[in-house]
Amino acid sequence: MNPADELLTGKVNFCDSLTQYKRRKTREVYVGDVPMGGDNPIRVQSMTTVDTMDTQGSVEQVLRMVESGCEYVRITAPSIKEAENLREIKSELSKRGCFVPLVADIHFTPNAAELAATIVEKVRVNPGNYADKKRFEEIEYTDETYNAELHRIREKFTPLVEICKEYGTAMRIGTNHGSLSDRIMSRYGDTPLGMVESALEFIRICEELEYFDIVISMKSSNPQVMVQAYRLLVQKLDEEGLQPYPLHLGVTEAGEAEDGRIKSALGIGVLLEDGLGDTVRVSLTEAPEVEAPVGQILVDRLVGRQGHAPIANCDFSVYHPYEYQKRQTDEVINFGGGNVPRVIADFSDIESVEMKDLKAIGHFYLPELDKWTMNDLGCDYIYTGTRPIPFMLPNGLKEILDYNTWLTVNSDANKYPLITVNEIDKPIDSKCIFIQLSTTKLTPSVIEKIRQMTNAVLILKTNNQHAYADLRQSFVGLVNAGVSIPVVIERSFPYLNADAMMMYPATDIGGLLIDGFGDGALLSMAQVKGDRSERLAKAKLYNSTVFGILQAARTRITKTEYISCPSCGRTLFDLQETTAMIRKRTDHLKGVKIGIMGCIVNGPGEMADADYGYVGSGKGKITLYKGKEVMKRGVPSARALDELIELIKEDGKWTEPQAVL
Incomplete structure (x- = not known):
C-alpha cells in the first residue's frame, strides 16, 4: 500500500467522542515541577525573542512572560554557546525567585541539545533537521536504503535520549510541516502523514530505549494541515500501541493582530474542542508576553464544557477528518455548488440604515460620483429582519428579510425571505428561500421537507455549549439523509471581548470549513448591546472576522x-x-x-x-x-x-x- 493511502484506512478514533466533550487522557510528563498531561490543566506557554546571549534581557523578558501567564518558557539555543548561557539565565531567574521550567529550542545542532538537556527542564528537537539536511531533493529509496537511514538517525539521536533519561529532562518532538526532511518528503510527500511519520521515527527510538517523557507537536502555518496531522498522529499512536503522549498545540508562523488570532484559534481551538491538547502556544508576531493571555482565551472556553447539553450520535462513516472533502451541494443563486462561501452581515438590529452605514460591511457610496464601490471585504448579503433598507442597494449586494416583511417588498428581485421551521410549509414564490433553524429542530420530518426543496438555503445555528461538535453532527446527519441544499453557519457571541470575538467563531465556523462543511457564514447581532455607533462598529468587526476565518480556512481568499x-x-x-x-x-x-x-x-x-x-x-x-x-x-x-x-x-x-x- 502507498503510505499516503493509509490516510483513508482505519476507523475514526482520534478522539474519545465526536459528540460529547471529553479530554483525551494522556501520559503525565513532568517538565521540572510543572507536569502536563494526565489530569493536569492545559498549560500555556510562549518563547522569548531576546538574543539568548543577552542574559539580563532574557531574564527580564521571562519575568514579564511569567507574569502574563506563561507556565513554560522556551528559549532558542542554536549553538553550544547559547546552550551554555541557559545556565546563566536559569541562575539569574532563580535569584529573582522565578523557577518557571525552561525549554531549549534546538534546530540542526545535536551537541547543543545534549548540553541543554543537562541544564534546562525540557528540550525541543525538530525531526526534520535534527539528523537530516534539507536540500529540496527527491531521493529514491529502497526499503533497505531507507532502513539504513533510520539506523543512522538512531545513532545520532540516542545520545540525547540517554542524557534526558539521566537528568530527568523532558523532550518535545516537534514536527513542522515546512521542515520535513527530503527523506520523508520523498517517501510520504508533503502530507500530514509525512509529518506524523517524521515524529514516529523518533518516538519509536525513545520507546525502544525506555524513555517516555515525551511531548509531541505537529505544527503548520496552514491550520487545515495542522489539524489533520494531529488527528492522524493520535490515531497512529493508538494503532501502533505507543504511549498516549501529551500534545503541544500551535499554528506556526500565524502572524499578527486579527489574522494571527483567527488562524491560531482555528487550528488550536478545533483540536481542543475534541479533547486534544495538553499545552498551547499561540505564535504571534507580537511581544511574547501578549501570547499567553491569547492562548488562555482558548483554554478558558473549555471550563465547564463537560456539562454541555447532549448531542445525538449518528453514523460518522461519511466524515473525513484526515483529508479535505467538501460536502457536495446544489447551487442556489450563488450559494453552494462550486461557489466560495458567502458572507451575510446582520443589520437587523440597526435602525434607519443610511448609505454611509454600509461602509462597515465593505460597501461604499461615493456621493460626488453617485455610485457604489466596494473593497475586498464587501459582504454578499445583508440580513435586515423587519427593517427593509430604504434605498437602492449597491449592485451585487442582496437583502434577506423576515418572511412577513418580505411580503411587503417582494417585487424587488434582490430581496429574499427568511422563514422559520413553523413557516416551512407555506407556498412561497421566490428564487431563493432562507430557512433559519436550530440544530435541535432538525428532526427527521423537517429534514425530509428540506431535502425536497430546490430553492432553499439553510441557515443553521446552535445554542449548545459544545457548538462545533453539535454543528458537525448536524452536517453529517444532512449528508446521511441525502440533503444537498447549501448551508450557512450562524453563530452568536454577545458578551465577548475583541480577541475572543475573533477566536470563538474562528474555532466553530473555521473548524467546520476545514472539515468541508459550510457554504456561508453569519455572525448574529441579535444580542449585541450598545448605541447605534457601537453596533455599527461591532458589525464591522464581525464582517472582517468572517472574511478572516474564510481566509484562514483557505476557502475564500480576499487578501494578502x-x-x-x-x-x-x-x-x-x-x-x-x-x-x-x-x-x-x-x-x-x-x-x-x-x-x-x-x-x-x-x-x-x-x-x-x-x-x-x-x-x-x-x-x-x-x-x-x-x-x-x-x-x-x-x-x-x-x-x-x-x-x-x-x-x-x-x-x-x-x-x-x-x-x-
Whole structure:
C-alpha cells in the first residue's frame, strides 16, 4: 500500500467522542515541577525573542512572560554557546525567585541539545533537521536504503535520549510541516502523514530505549494541515500501541493582530474542542508576553464544557477528518455548488440604515460620483429582519428579510425571505428561500421537507455549549439523509471581548470549513448591546472576522496572507516593524502569500507554501525566495522590500494599490 493511502484506512478514533466533550487522557510528563498531561490543566506557554546571549534581557523578558501567564518558557539555543548561557539565565531567574521550567529550542545542532538537556527542564528537537539536511531533493529509496537511514538517525539521536533519561529532562518532538526532511518528503510527500511519520521515527527510538517523557507537536502555518496531522498522529499512536503522549498545540508562523488570532484559534481551538491538547502556544508576531493571555482565551472556553447539553450520535462513516472533502451541494443563486462561501452581515438590529452605514460591511457610496464601490471585504448579503433598507442597494449586494416583511417588498428581485421551521410549509414564490433553524429542530420530518426543496438555503445555528461538535453532527446527519441544499453557519457571541470575538467563531465556523462543511457564514447581532455607533462598529468587526476565518480556512481568499514567525533569539531583524513595513506596501495583493522569517532556521522550510519569502540571512542582510527557490542572497535590508516587490512584478502578480476607502 502507498503510505499516503493509509490516510483513508482505519476507523475514526482520534478522539474519545465526536459528540460529547471529553479530554483525551494522556501520559503525565513532568517538565521540572510543572507536569502536563494526565489530569493536569492545559498549560500555556510562549518563547522569548531576546538574543539568548543577552542574559539580563532574557531574564527580564521571562519575568514579564511569567507574569502574563506563561507556565513554560522556551528559549532558542542554536549553538553550544547559547546552550551554555541557559545556565546563566536559569541562575539569574532563580535569584529573582522565578523557577518557571525552561525549554531549549534546538534546530540542526545535536551537541547543543545534549548540553541543554543537562541544564534546562525540557528540550525541543525538530525531526526534520535534527539528523537530516534539507536540500529540496527527491531521493529514491529502497526499503533497505531507507532502513539504513533510520539506523543512522538512531545513532545520532540516542545520545540525547540517554542524557534526558539521566537528568530527568523532558523532550518535545516537534514536527513542522515546512521542515520535513527530503527523506520523508520523498517517501510520504508533503502530507500530514509525512509529518506524523517524521515524529514516529523518533518516538519509536525513545520507546525502544525506555524513555517516555515525551511531548509531541505537529505544527503548520496552514491550520487545515495542522489539524489533520494531529488527528492522524493520535490515531497512529493508538494503532501502533505507543504511549498516549501529551500534545503541544500551535499554528506556526500565524502572524499578527486579527489574522494571527483567527488562524491560531482555528487550528488550536478545533483540536481542543475534541479533547486534544495538553499545552498551547499561540505564535504571534507580537511581544511574547501578549501570547499567553491569547492562548488562555482558548483554554478558558473549555471550563465547564463537560456539562454541555447532549448531542445525538449518528453514523460518522461519511466524515473525513484526515483529508479535505467538501460536502457536495446544489447551487442556489450563488450559494453552494462550486461557489466560495458567502458572507451575510446582520443589520437587523440597526435602525434607519443610511448609505454611509454600509461602509462597515465593505460597501461604499461615493456621493460626488453617485455610485457604489466596494473593497475586498464587501459582504454578499445583508440580513435586515423587519427593517427593509430604504434605498437602492449597491449592485451585487442582496437583502434577506423576515418572511412577513418580505411580503411587503417582494417585487424587488434582490430581496429574499427568511422563514422559520413553523413557516416551512407555506407556498412561497421566490428564487431563493432562507430557512433559519436550530440544530435541535432538525428532526427527521423537517429534514425530509428540506431535502425536497430546490430553492432553499439553510441557515443553521446552535445554542449548545459544545457548538462545533453539535454543528458537525448536524452536517453529517444532512449528508446521511441525502440533503444537498447549501448551508450557512450562524453563530452568536454577545458578551465577548475583541480577541475572543475573533477566536470563538474562528474555532466553530473555521473548524467546520476545514472539515468541508459550510457554504456561508453569519455572525448574529441579535444580542449585541450598545448605541447605534457601537453596533455599527461591532458589525464591522464581525464582517472582517468572517472574511478572516474564510481566509484562514483557505476557502475564500480576499487578501494578502502573511506567514510571519513570532520572533526568537535567532531573529536577525525587528519582525514586528518589518512585518508592518511589508504589509503597508503589499496588503492589496489579493491571494498572494508572503513569508517573513527572522532567520534561516525559519526560512524556506517553515514558510512552507508561501509564494515569496523574506528571510534574515545575516545582520542587515536578507535572502529573497520565490517559493522554495532562492532568488537573491545577501540583499541589504534597506532595499530588500523594493527587490521583493520587483520579484512580484516580474511574475505578473503585482497590481497598483487603489485609494483607501
